[in-house]
Structures are given as C-alpha cells and as structure tokens.
Amino acid sequence: MLVPKITTLLNRSLTAKQLKQLHGFILVHGLDGLIIRHLITSQPNYSQTIAHYLQLILHHSNQPDVDSATSAMRYFCKHGGFHEAFSLYVGLQRSGVSPSTFAVASALKACARLGNRKGGIMIHGQVHRYGFCGDVYVETALVGVYVKLGDMETARKVFDEMSERNVVSWNSMMDGYLRSGSLSMAEVFFNGMPDKDVVSWNSMVSGYLRTGDMEKALRLFQEMPERNQTSWNAMISGYVECGKLDLARSFYNSMPQRNTISCITMIAGYSKCGDIVSARELFDEMGKKDHLLYNAMITCYTKNSRPKEALQLFDEMLQPNVNVQPDKMTLATVISACSQLGDLSFGSWIYKLYMNQMGITMDDHLCTALIDLYAKCGSIDEAFKLFHKLHKKDVVAYTAMILGCGINGKEQIAIKLFDEMMESKIRPNLVTFSGLLTALSHVGMVEESYHCFNSMKRYGLVPTPDHYSLMVEILGRAGRLEEAHNLIKSMPMQPHGGVWGALLLACSTHNDVELGEIAAKHCFELEADCSGYGSLLANIYAGVGRWEDAKRLRKSIHEKGLVKVPGSSWMDHVHE
DNA sequence: CTAGGGTTAG
Structure with missing residues (x-):
C-alpha cells in the first residue's frame, strides 16, 4: 500500500512538480479523503492548487468524499473563491451524498457573499430536510445569508427561532440593521446582546461613522473595553470620509500598532485632498510594503495627475530587491497613468505581454482602462474591439468610448453611443457629459450642444465650471x-x-x-x-x-x- | 468553521 508513503511526503514542503505527480498518483489509486484533507492543511503554499485538483477529481468521481470536499469548500471560502465553494456543494448534492453541517455552513457563506438568493433559499430548505436546524453555526450562517441579501424580515425570523445563539448571530443581525439603515434597531440589538465582543463594538462604531455621527462614534470608541486595529482604522476612515485629515492623522499617530490598512486609508485621504507629499511620507515610513500599499500610492499619483511618479513607483515594485507582485488593480491604475502620458507603447506592453506573463486575466475595469488608453492614443478601432469584449458596458466604459470618439473625429458615433447608452437605461454622469460636449465642440454643433447642456439637469446633474x-x-x-x-x-x-x-x-x-x-x-x-x-x-x-x-x-x-x-x-x- | 476596517477603470 502506497498511502503511508504519501503521508510521509505530506509533512515536507513540496514543489509544484511533486504535487502534480502526487495528483497523478491519487488519480490512479483512487481518492482518499484523509490524504486530501491533510494535503490542504499541511501545504499552505499549494493549497489553492490542491483545492483546484480536488475540484477536478470530484467532478469525475461518483462517490466524492464529504470531508475532503468540505475542506476544499472551507479553503475556497477563506480565499474568496465563493463560486468554487458553491459549485463544490452543488457537486456533492448531485452525487447524492449527504453534506456535513460544515459543508452547509460554508456553502451558505458562499451564497451570502455572492448574493446568491436562489442558492441560499435552496440550502435553507435542505437544512430542514437534513435536520441541521439545531446547529448554531448553520443557523448563524443562514442569518448571514438573509442579512447580506438585505432581507431583514426573514433574517429576523430565523434569528427568533434559533434555539441557541452566539455573539456572531447577534452581530450579524446588528450588522444587517446597520446596512439597511435602521440605526435604532441596531442600537436595540447592541444594547440587548447578552455579551459583546470587539466586533460588536466596532460594528456599532462604524454604523455611527457611516451616518456621519462622529460624536456618537467617538464616544462609543472611548467606552470600548478593548480596541483592536479595526477599531482605530474605522475611526481614521470616518475622519477621512468627512475631510478631517488632521484628526484622522492624530488617530493614526496615536494608535498602538498601525497596519497596512491604516496607512492605505490615510494615503487615500491625503490623495483626495491633493496632499501627495504627506501621502508619500507615510508610504515611505512603512517598513514592509505589500501590493495593496503600492496600489494606494500609485493611485494617489494618477488621481492627482502625476503619471510619471506613478510609473516610477510601478517600476520600483518590480525591482528584484523589492519584488512585489502587482495585481489587476495595479495594472488598471498604471494603464490610466499611461493614457495620461499618451504612452501607448508601455500600456500595450502591459496588455499584450506582461499580463500574459504574470497570468493576470482581463476584467472589465482593466479593459475600460485599456479602452481609454487606445482611444486617447488614436487607436479607436482597437478601443472598439475592447469595448465589445466587455462583459457589462457601464457608464465608465461608455464615457471612455464617447470621449475617445470625440477626440478622434467620430462625433456622430459618439452621439450614437450616447443614445445607445440611454436606451440601455444607463445613467450618464458629469464625466459623460464632458465627453459628449468635447465631441460636439469638435464639429461646432451649437444647438445640439445647448440641448445636451440643458438636459443635464434632467439627470439631476449640476454643470461644473468645466x-x-x-x-x-x-x-x-x-x-x-x-x-x-x-x-x-x-x-x-x-x-x-x-x-x-x-x-x-x-x-x-x-x-x-x-x-x-x-x-x-x-x-x-x-x-x-x-x-x-x-x-x-x-x-x-x-x-x-x-x-x-x-x-x-x-x-x-x-x-x-x-x-x-x-x-x-x-x-x-x-x-x- | 460563522461577523468587522482599506486600494482599481472614464
């Protein structure tokens, strides 16, 4: 039997190649749930690969192992792979295997995060069928689903019928009321909780922050029996939100331990009011910088029309001694910097070579940034090709195309695109009208322009000096x-x-x-x-x-x- | 295992 041999292998760190061989072995010798579970927990670097393998294996197996499937679902849920988690659950269902309470809880979490109403309701039915109603985790997850769907009535019903509740159940309900804007109901829950943890306090504080009630937020913050980084970061972000950068900064300075998020929040705040110098100071002070921190600083530069500095920083993160991996957001921002500079060659290098090399796939954000780049650089045909590739054409994409057509002498198409946008019931915004007016200005259509300008108020838009x-x-x-x-x-x-x-x-x-x-x-x-x-x-x-x-x-x-x-x-x- | 804070495109 080769299984013992594998289990000894598992305690070592494996290379990707060894893992592939292992996968081949599992395929040949059949699936063993214990091994899979062990693999996922013992090989953090490759757990994603393993989870994907597992998905494949489950797909071909008619008697999947519940425990290993559950492990994979938990893994996916933890790392944002909610679609994968849900499809694993569906796979289990399809092969007629009874899920565990863990699997159900994970699947419910996935539905909550995906906003998958149908899935959530389906699993709710199964919870009754399997007799999982008494399970706190399952029922709390169920509350979570309805809270995330914004259905507080059902959430409340589930909550009321629970035989046992924990802090999370209470917190979820409170969070739901805060999200739906019922501050008073949230307060009732907050005050009625049998015991509160940091999350309860933090949620209530950020509830006040969202409504802009800084006094109540601050008072609650001071009353908190214990504070963590989230508590401090919430306060910082609250002050940033209402433009009180100096207060945000004093919280930033006095918190016992800052993290990346604290720094990103401050950088974004400085960015909004154009203080790139202070933003950069905080950026430089951070010892360990991850790609999110780089993204924040690069964004700060592009938002404030400093594309050269943005590209410099991008270059810095790619240096071998820094070696921070960029993600989609980085590239979208960097491409925006390229279009500000009119640098088509660098931008299209990212698109045609770099993305492939790094295994970064295109999304609509990235695609829109590229549309703008190609349009601004005169390659309107290329821009159109990308425009048609979009999964969902939104205001931003339409605006980029309208402006692009405008500056490339295709005013009629710009107008057509605007009409098309109207028909699709997409609301134009201030930037859209800038684009349209720019297009019209090139052909000197005065009456059309008046019409356009005057129609702005129909969309509740007040024209800016621009x-x-x-x-x-x-x-x-x-x-x-x-x-x-x-x-x-x-x-x-x-x-x-x-x-x-x-x-x-x-x-x-x-x-x-x-x-x-x-x-x-x-x-x-x-x-x-x-x-x-x-x-x-x-x-x-x-x-x-x-x-x-x-x-x-x-x-x-x-x-x-x-x-x-x-x-x-x-x-x-x-x-x- | 379930809850909470930040960053992307015009």
Whole structure:
C-alpha cells in the first residue's frame, strides 16, 4: 500500500512538480479523503492548487468524499473563491451524498457573499430536510445569508427561532440593521446582546461613522473595553470620509500598532485632498510594503495627475530587491497613468505581454482602462474591439468610448453611443457629459450642444465650471462671443481660469478686442501663471493692428512678469 | 468553521 508513503511526503514542503505527480498518483489509486484533507492543511503554499485538483477529481468521481470536499469548500471560502465553494456543494448534492453541517455552513457563506438568493433559499430548505436546524453555526450562517441579501424580515425570523445563539448571530443581525439603515434597531440589538465582543463594538462604531455621527462614534470608541486595529482604522476612515485629515492623522499617530490598512486609508485621504507629499511620507515610513500599499500610492499619483511618479513607483515594485507582485488593480491604475502620458507603447506592453506573463486575466475595469488608453492614443478601432469584449458596458466604459470618439473625429458615433447608452437605461454622469460636449465642440454643433447642456439637469446633474468651459468654447468657435460671455455671467458659481480662458481664446480667433480684454482681466485675476493668457491678448492686439499695445504687453510679460495693458487701469496687476 | 476596517477603470 502506497498511502503511508504519501503521508510521509505530506509533512515536507513540496514543489509544484511533486504535487502534480502526487495528483497523478491519487488519480490512479483512487481518492482518499484523509490524504486530501491533510494535503490542504499541511501545504499552505499549494493549497489553492490542491483545492483546484480536488475540484477536478470530484467532478469525475461518483462517490466524492464529504470531508475532503468540505475542506476544499472551507479553503475556497477563506480565499474568496465563493463560486468554487458553491459549485463544490452543488457537486456533492448531485452525487447524492449527504453534506456535513460544515459543508452547509460554508456553502451558505458562499451564497451570502455572492448574493446568491436562489442558492441560499435552496440550502435553507435542505437544512430542514437534513435536520441541521439545531446547529448554531448553520443557523448563524443562514442569518448571514438573509442579512447580506438585505432581507431583514426573514433574517429576523430565523434569528427568533434559533434555539441557541452566539455573539456572531447577534452581530450579524446588528450588522444587517446597520446596512439597511435602521440605526435604532441596531442600537436595540447592541444594547440587548447578552455579551459583546470587539466586533460588536466596532460594528456599532462604524454604523455611527457611516451616518456621519462622529460624536456618537467617538464616544462609543472611548467606552470600548478593548480596541483592536479595526477599531482605530474605522475611526481614521470616518475622519477621512468627512475631510478631517488632521484628526484622522492624530488617530493614526496615536494608535498602538498601525497596519497596512491604516496607512492605505490615510494615503487615500491625503490623495483626495491633493496632499501627495504627506501621502508619500507615510508610504515611505512603512517598513514592509505589500501590493495593496503600492496600489494606494500609485493611485494617489494618477488621481492627482502625476503619471510619471506613478510609473516610477510601478517600476520600483518590480525591482528584484523589492519584488512585489502587482495585481489587476495595479495594472488598471498604471494603464490610466499611461493614457495620461499618451504612452501607448508601455500600456500595450502591459496588455499584450506582461499580463500574459504574470497570468493576470482581463476584467472589465482593466479593459475600460485599456479602452481609454487606445482611444486617447488614436487607436479607436482597437478601443472598439475592447469595448465589445466587455462583459457589462457601464457608464465608465461608455464615457471612455464617447470621449475617445470625440477626440478622434467620430462625433456622430459618439452621439450614437450616447443614445445607445440611454436606451440601455444607463445613467450618464458629469464625466459623460464632458465627453459628449468635447465631441460636439469638435464639429461646432451649437444647438445640439445647448440641448445636451440643458438636459443635464434632467439627470439631476449640476454643470461644473468645466462644462461651462466647454460650452464657452463651442459658442466661441461659432463666433457667438456675446452669448458665451452671457453664459459665463449666468454661472451660479465662481468661474475658474479655464472658463475665461476659453472665451479669451475665442476672442483671439475672432479678433474681438473689447471682450478679449475683459476675459484677459479675469484670467489674470484667477491664475498665477498668466503669460499664456497675456500672449493671447497680445495676439488680439496684433490682429487688429494695435502693434504698439501688443509689443508693450509682450515686453512686460517677458521682462518683469508684469502685465500692464495700455489704457486700462485694472491691469495694474503684479505677478511674481 | 460563522461577523468587522482599506486600494482599481472614464
């Protein structure tokens, strides 16, 4: 009998090749549940491989071993393989083998995480049939399913009928009420719990944080009998959420032991308010950096239009002495950096070679990033190919395509895509309208643009200065300068330099001195670096033959950075 | 075994 020989093998760490041989052996000599279970627990590095082998084996076996299947299900559940876990359970069902309570609990967890209503209800029925109703774990898992499905009524019913409950059962119910927004019911459960653990406290604290009630959250945090990293991290993320970065930072500084998540939360917070220096400081302070931390920092750079730094950091993580494995998120972010730079070669290297080499498969996020890259770099056909490959076309994907068509001279297709999107009942957002207006601006379709701009409020969208800027550009190109000026004056918010800049540019192509001076005045007031605007105004002067004024303006920009326009006292504006 | 915190694309 060769089984003893295998069991001795198991206590050593095996190479992938040895494992494959072992698998062949198991296939030939039949399946032994004990061995499989032992394999999964004793070989953490290869447990995924083993679990997959097991899946295969079960598929071909008509008498699968319940215990080994359960081990595999638990493994998959722990590592996010909920589909695999569920299909293993279905496999057991199909071969008519009675599952264990463990298998049922795992399968229920998988259904909860997948939002698989049908599966959850099916297993609920089986729980009765197998007489697993008295099992706390099974019933708690059942509560978990209904909580995750948002069905608090059924969850409550299951909970009420339980003969025995533990902390987790209570916590699940409380979590469910918090998720469904019933803060008061959650409080009732929190106060009614026979005993609370850290999770109970943490859940309640983050419940208050979600509703923005920082006072109650803080009070509860201070009352906690014991705090763990999650408690601290929740507070940090709460303060980040409401923009109180300094308070978030003081919690970060005073927590006894920080982890990667604490750091990522802070970096994301700094990223949101544009403080990349502080973000980088925290990043550098971390001793051990994983790919999630790298992702956060790289994202911070791309979100703040620093694609070069983003790529530098990506390069750093690939260095042999660092050797941090990137994942899909890393690549999606890095590709976004490439499209900001217009670097098609690096981006497509990732797509065509690197992904293959690393065994990273495409998902819709990644695909959308690539669509944007190819579209921005002029390869609109390639972008379309990728667009058709998407499993689910969402706003972001449509927006990328619309903008891509717009900047590649395919305005009609951009409009068609927008209509198609409407028909699919996908709600456009602010970025979508920027893309559409950009497309329209290239063909000078003024009435269409007005229509588009005005339709924004139908979707509950308030145009941003950028949208006004695009409208000004469109009107300006059509020579409707006065109309553009009036549009700016009608803006409910302070226009930024770009809005007036768009008008100034239009004035320069149409040689309108009077309006040009007004626009330039605002530009000078709103932006630190005015040399570009100054030159535009000088061009207008030159265009109408006011050579002296043009010359003087150019000279003043060049020499002292002092913008002084003849005959206009409001131009006495000093710049550094 | 069951529950809790962070990061991706326009």
